[in-house]
Amino acid sequence: MRVVVVGYGMAGARLSAELVARGRDVKVTAFGAETHPAYNRILLSSVLAGRAREEDLTLAAPPSGVDVRLGVAVTGIDAARRVVGTPDGEEEYDALVLATGSRAVVPPVPGLSGAAVFRTLDDCRRIVAGAGRARTALVLGGGLLGLEAARGLAGRGLDVTVVHAAGHLMERQLDADAAAVLSATLRGLGVRVLVDAQAVERVDGGLRLADGRVVTADLLVVACGVRPETALAERAGLAVGHGVVVDDGLLTSAPDVYAIGDCVEHRGTVYGLVAPAWEQAAALADRLTGGDSRYTGSRVVTRLKAGGIDLAAMGSLEPAGAEVLSFADPARGTYAKLVVRQDRLAGAVLLGDNPAVGTVVQLFDRAAPVPADRRTLLLGRSLGGGPAAVAESPALMPDRALVCRCNSVTKAAVTACWRGGTRDVAGVAAATRATTGCGSCRDAVAGILDWLSTVDPGSVR
Ligand SMILES: Cc1cc2nc3c(=O)[nH]c(=O)nc-3n(C[C@H](O)[C@H](O)[C@H](O)COP(=O)(O)OP(=O)(O)OC[C@H]3O[C@@H](n4cnc5c(N)ncnc54)[C@H](O)[C@@H]3O)c2cc1C
Numbered sequence: 454m455r456v457v458v459v460g461y462g463m464a465g466a467r468l469s470a471e472l473v474a475r476g477r478d479v480k481v482t483a484f485g486a487e488t489h490p491a492y493n494r495i496l497l498s499s500v501l502a503g504r505a506r507e508e509d510l511t512l513a514a515p516p517s518g519v520d521v522r523l524g525v526a527v528t529g530i531d532a533a534r535r536v537v538g539t540p541d542g543e544e545e546y547d548a549l550v551l552a553t554g555s556r557a558v559v560p561p562v563p564g565l566s567g568a569a570v571f572r573t574l575d576d577c578r579r580i581v582a583g584a585g586r587a588r589t590a591l592v593l594g595g596g597l598l599g600l601e602a603a604r605g606l607a608g609r610g611l612d613v614t615v616v617h618a619a620g621h622l623m624e625r626q627l628d629a630d631a632a633a634v635l636s637a638t639l640r641g642l643g644v645r646v647l648v649d650a651q652a653v654e655r656v657d658g659g660l661r662l663a664d665g666r667v668v669t670a671d672l673l674v675v676a677c678g679v680r681p682e683t684a685l686a687e688r689a690g691l692a693v694g695h696g697v698v699v700d701d702g703l704l705t706s707a708p709d710v711y712a713i714g715d716c717v718e719h720r721g722t723v724y725g726l727v728a729p730a731w732e733q734a735a736a737l738a739d740r741l742t743g744g745d746s747r748y749t750g751s752r753v754v755t756r757l758k759a760g761g762i763d764l765a766a767m768g769s770l771e772p773a774g775a776e777v778l779s780f781a782d783p784a785r786g787t788y789a790k791l792v793v794r795q796d797r798l799a800g801a802v803l804l805g806d807n808p809a810v811g812t813v814v815q816l817f818d819r820a821a822p823v824p825a826d827r828r829t830l831l832l833g834r835s836l837g838g839g840p841a842a843v844a845e846s847p848a849l850m851p852d853r854a855l856v857c858r859c860n861s862v863t864k865a866a867v868t869a870c871w872r873g874g875t876r877d878v879a880g881v882a883a884a885t886r887a888t889t890g891c892g893s894c895r896d897a898v899a900g901i902l903d904w905l906s907t908v909d910p911g912s913v914r
Contacts, residue, residue, distance in 0.1 A: 454479050456741060457537055457546035459527045459685065461485030463494055464714030464730040465552035466512055471738035473518040479742065481519045482544055484537075486526040489574050490514070495727060495859075495891045497577045498598075498758050502605030510574065512889075530689035532707045548741055551686055551697055551705070551712040552734075555679035555725060560593075564655030568593075568675045571602050580674055584609050587671035591615075591660060593652055595622040597757060599676030600639070604759035606674070607643040614645045614668060616660060621648055626755050626766035630781055631802045634788040635764065638805075641786070642761050681716045681723055696723045701747040703737045713737055719750065726753050727890055728859050754814050754858060756893060765810050767817050768792070768800030775799055780831050789831045796822045808833035811897070815854045847904035856897050859890020867898055871905045878902065 456472060458465045461483045469481045485491065492510040499505035515521050522539075529538035536543045557570035569580050584590065584606055592603040595617030607613045615622075621632035636646045651663035659669030681696035692698040692706035696718030703711045703719075714730040717723070724730070729751040739746035757764040770792050779790040787805030791798060791813070798817045803810045809830045816823055816830075823830060850856075852865035862885045870881045878898050882888045888895045 454547045454741070455545060456481050456548045456550065457544055458483040458550045458552055459537065460552035460554055460682075460714070460716070461487070461491050461521055461523065462552065462554045462714070463491065463512075463727055464554070464734050465550070466491030466515065467731050468550060468552060468713060468734040468738055469519045469521075470513065470516055471734055472741060473516045475738060475742040477742040479518075482546075483515070483519060483521045484525045484527050484539060484544075485521065485523045487573060487575075488524040490521070490523065492574060493890070494573075495758075497571070497574065498601040498605060501571070501577055501580060501602060502608045502760060504605075504608075504760065507574070527685060530685060530710070532689060532710055535709065547709065549710045550737065551710070551716055552714045552730075553682040553685060553716045555715040556682050557675070558678045558680050559675055560652070560677050562652050562654060562660075565593075565652075565675065568655065568673050570675050571598055572679065580606075580672070583672045584611060587611055589613070589670040590672040590674065591668060591670040592674045592676055593660065594676035594678065595619070595646060595648070596625065596676065596678055597623060597755060598678075599674075600635075600644075600757060600762075601759050602674050602676050603644045604639070604642060604762065606672070608760060611672070612645075612670075613643060614647060614670065615639070616650045616652055616662070616668060617646065617648050618651045619648065622646060623766070627802055628770055628790065630779070631766075631788045631790065631804055634781060634783050634786060634804055635762070637783055638762055638786040679715070679725060681718070681725075683716060686712070686716070694718045694721075701749055702740055703733055703748055711737055711741075719748065722750065724751060724753060726751075726755075728753065728861065731859065731890075732861060752818055752820075754817065756891070758891065758893070762804075763806055763810070764802075764804050765814060766800075766802045767814065768798065770800045770802065778827050778831055791823070791827060791830055793823055793827070798823060814858075815850070818855050818858075819851075819853060847901045848908070850901075856901065857885070857887035857890065857894040859894075860886040862887040862894075864901060867901045868905065871902060871909065876902065876906075 469483050472479050491512050496505050525539050527537045536545050557572040589612045590606045592599045592615045595615045603613045603615045621629045652660040653663050654661040661667050683693045686697040687693050697712040697716050698718050699712050705712050713733040733748050736746040736748040754767040776793040781788045790802045792800040797820050850864050854864045866885050870884045
């Protein structure tokens with residue numbers, strides 16, 4: 454079977470590798486508009502912050518059997534003839550997969566087009582080069598990406614101001630109280646935040662705001678969100694809503710044309726995160742090689758990857774008909790909110806150092822009942838001041854607990870590696886891919902191995 458993949462980013466590369474790994478008679482041709490081999494886009498924030506090097510972005514090289522054409526954008530789809538068009542000619546397919554990702558949104562503000570955005574490795578290089586010549590920076594957009602960029606630039610010694618149109622930061626994930634604590638934390642890290650600040654024009658050296666103020670800086674970065682890249686699908690007449698519409702089989706409205714990753718809208722949701730993209734890649738690889746896997750949706754947790762800020766947000770904070778618990782200690786940069794429905798977590802925000810974060814995420818993942826004493830989750834410890842009943846010891850983690858969210862790796866899978874003779878994080882990464890996404894689970898994997906070395910030292914292959 455000839456599979457053509459359009460887009461060789463995090464989803465397209467994973468799908469190509471999964472298809473070949475299944476060892477069936479599949480010929481994969483992948484087109485990537487970027488000139489770089491697929492890289493870990495998530496870690497661009499760490500490169501911008503100077504906490505990672507470009508080499509750290511490297512993803513596994515494409516397996517032999519995948520014909521990767523870099524720097525080649527697919528320009529058209531003829532679903533009736535089963536061919537895609539490129540500047541070099543046409544390519545026939547039996548199955549076509551769109552993995553075209555997202556593109557950065559630049560608001561229609563006069564003068565803004567051409568400003569630096571933050572989506573690709575080339576964008577990141579451009580910002581880092583600009584930062585080297587700048588003392589001050591403006592970041593337009595106080596969402597997740599904008600704040601990661603702002604924190605990274607502040608870490609490089611720049612005086613940074615975030616200009617955000619909404620009434621509070623990260624309004625899609627946080628309520629106003631959490632955002633106020635986050636703003637204060639950012640201020641302490643050298644990032645000034647302007648909210649309710651509508652940019653109306655780019656002027657020489659800065660932005661004019663709707664209230665007439667002009668804010669200036671040496672460097673401007675636009676981080677106003679992303680939009681699924683659907684242009685190709687739209688031109689081909691596929692059903693497109695917020696993204697390319699797919700069913701549980703990842704099939705679009707056209708026969709033998711599938712879509713995965715950021716470009717997709719599944720059951721009304723556009724995720725824009727890597728864990729769903731990789732789950733979709735695995736399910737589709739199975740289907741295209743004779744299996745019947747279905748993708749039914751993901752429960753996502755958002756984490757801010759910014760040095761000095763611990764923030765996890767998940768689910769919905771809608772209070773109607775729910776039990777809502779919150780705790781705020783703005784002076785210490787701590788805020789926690791839990792929204793509980795029928796004894797299960799519907800949503801949560803944990804900001805600042807909270808030892809219960811892993812447990813809260815696990816309960817949310819598994820839609821498991823929360824403890825009767827909610828304070829253990831809210832504060833990370835019982836009222837007596839002792840350790841939380843739901844401490845994060847690997848011993849107390851259920852086997853089904855997700856350790857690596859990006860790659861859906863459970864504690865049981867890490868334990869299985871150990872029992873097979875693997876003794877270090879690199880070995881677990883090679884066997885399960887744990888730690889190879891955002892990398893935030895590295896300590897948890899190391900902790901489980903450490904625990905196993907105590908409780909199960911004799912286990913060998
Ligand atoms: C700075 C940053 C930080 C992030 N942090 C996180 C995080 O912490 N956690 C998380 O889960 N997610 C994060 N994300 C989002 C994550 O990177 C995406 O969810 C993921 O990359 C989606 O993979 P994808 O393959 O669908 O899209 P992409 O990785 O964007 O790849 C799509 C590729 O398709 C190519 N393409 C598009 N059109 C064509 C065409 N016509 N022909 C050929 N090629 C084409 C594009 O050039 C691109 O290379 C972050 C993103 C950024 C930018």
